[in-house]
Amino acid sequence: MAFNFDKYIATYPDFPKKGILFRDITPLTENGNAFRQTVNKIADFVKSKNADLVVAPEARGFIIGCPVAYKLGIGFSPARKEGKLPGKKVSASYGLEYGKSTLYMNQSAVKPGQKVVVIDDLLATGGTIGATIKMVKELGGKVVGAAFIIELSELNGRNKMNDCDVLSLVKY
């Protein structure tokens, strides 16, 4: 029987701003079995894409991207927020459901031609993952997949990823 990931997502109206229905993954990660099922499911997807590297945006993307990369024995590279990453980097600015921001990656994070899966907890407008994908491509990587625990379908974030396969475990 399919695992019911939905049961472990908490919902908070008007957070962090009025009008936003916030979908919280912490009950899922706080449950050992649900967290493991999530990591295994996303790792199966990443494996099926033959990926060399996982890239995930700060901060919630790290929670899921790291254990997936570890399980498969492939690399993990973080897309970090302003002022966090030293050294040579690339950047991409974006808007999201409740604000705007800039992400940065190490210039040496991706080897040309490497196959990359991008991972985040949630896909809303696609601004965050779109910026992450833009940097991976700029560094010469091939984005072969994108995986999320949650997808907010009506915000059409999928449209920002028309050339790669998308996995989401729970759709609202």
Ligand SMILES: O=P(O)(O)OC[C@H]1O[C@H](OP(=O)(O)OP(=O)(O)O)[C@H](O)[C@@H]1O
């Ligand atoms: O598809 P989008 O409209 O870009 O929205 C999705 C992004 O928003 C949230 O991150 P947030 O920027 O709140 O940061 P956090 O992970 O540090 O909580 C979430 O974890 C995704 O990264």
Ligand SMILES: Nc1ncnc2[nH]cnc12
């Ligand atoms: N509705 C939402 N819930 C949780 N995280 C989000 N990131 C962007 N929109 C979100």
